[in-house]
Amino acid sequence: MRVRFWGVRGSIPTPPTSEQIRAKILKAFKNFSSEKDFNLNQVEEYLMHSSVVDTGFIGGNTSCIEVRADDKILIFDMGSGLKRLGNHLLKHEKTKNGLELHIFMSHTHWDHILGLPFFVPAFFPNNKLIFYSVHRNLRDRLETQQDYRFFPVSLDSMSSKKEFVQIAHKQTISIGNVTVSNIPLYHPGGSFGFRVECGGKVFVYATDSEYKDQSREAVTQNSKFFRDADLLVFDAQYTFEESIHKEDWGHSSALIGVDFAMDANVKRLALFHHEPERDDFEIYEILKKSLDYKRINYPESKLEILLATEDLEIEL
Numbered sequence: 001m002r003v004r005f006w007g008v009r010g011s012i013p014t015p016p017t018s019e020q021i022r023a024k025i026l027k028a029f030k031n032f033s034s035e036k037d038f039n040l041n042q043v044e045e046y047l048m049h050s051s052v053v054d055t056g057f058i059g060g061n062t063s064c065i066e067v068r069a070d071d072k073i074l075i076f077d078m079g080s081g082l083k084r085l086g087n088h089l090l091k092h093e094k095t096k097n098g099l100e101l102h103i104f105m106s107h108t109h110w111d112h113i114l115g116l117p118f119f120v121p122a123f124f125p126n127n128k129l130i131f132y133s134v135h136r137n138l139r140d141r142l143e144t145q146q147d148y149r150f151f152p153v154s155l156d157s158m159s160s161k162k163e164f165v166q167i168a169h170k171q172t173i174s175i176g177n178v179t180v181s182n183i184p185l186y187h188p189g190g191s192f193g194f195r196v197e198c199g200g201k202v203f204v205y206a207t208d209s210e211y212k213d214q215s216r217e218a219v220t221q222n223s224k225f226f227r228d229a230d231l232l233v234f235d236a237q238y239t240f241e242e243s244i245h246k247e248d249w250g251h252s253s254a255l256i257g258v259d260f261a262m263d264a265n266v267k268r269l270a271l272f273h274h275e276p277e278r279d280d281f282e283i284y285e286i287l288k289k290s291l292d293y294k295r296i297n298y299p300e301s302k303l304e305i306l307l308a309t310e311d312l313e314i315e316l
Helices: 018-030 040-049 081-092 138-145 216-226 240-245 254-263 280-297
Strands: 002-007 064-069 072-076 100-105 128-133 161-166 172-175 178-185 191-198 201-206 231-235 268-272 304-307 313-315
Touching (some): 072 081, 138 161, 231 254, 254 304
Parallel strands (some): 072 100, 201 231, 231 268
Antiparallel strands (some): 172 178, 178 191
């Protein structure tokens, strides 16, 4: 199973500003300030091996993750990152017989659907898009987004074949040898997490969720869903303090993710749905605090904690 991140930001697309670019350039120069002489090869080596936080960008596109399993292409959410995924598919995987794409929707807030009108594979009649949602009337919601009052091209004008599959709460479905189950998450308007299993590997996608219900039943239900995941993608939009002050806004923190990952024996925890008001350096501070939290509270743990960044690819 292979997982690739195409959009990792929360709430609204966040392109980098000139100020942020200058800050990264300045930091790069400071790392060379102690050396009297350095050449372009050294600079290139530094750029190639530095953290994406220092010399690249965590990413400004909203939620979109691609999963390859059993020769199937699964897509989780259609944020603005879906546009880049579509361009990649068109360039590298356009086939005469067309593509079959399985798209799972956590919910239909703007930041999770706004990529669809710009998804180029949806305009080719030999491609088939199969949409899966626990929410009812998904087609109606997507058609409304592309009503002429809001967008010039209707959903029906996108000539790919489309199928809409209604999933029941906590239902498990099979796509070839891949199984996908769901769990309701606490978020305004409702959201759902997904658990993908194939070939002994487990991927869990749990964004846009607040874990205010600390009853034994609720905690047990979530831990069971996350159990033994090789990769858990977790909503870490807020700091722990913010999650207290923004009750009922529907988002969580990295520290809660660490606790869940430890309780559920998760191997890798990817912090996701980054706050749009934070720059890369501030998001990196959240990662560092998470690592410190794990070191202090779970010193023997082998849990790997990482930032979800655009173009990050993980083989499970």
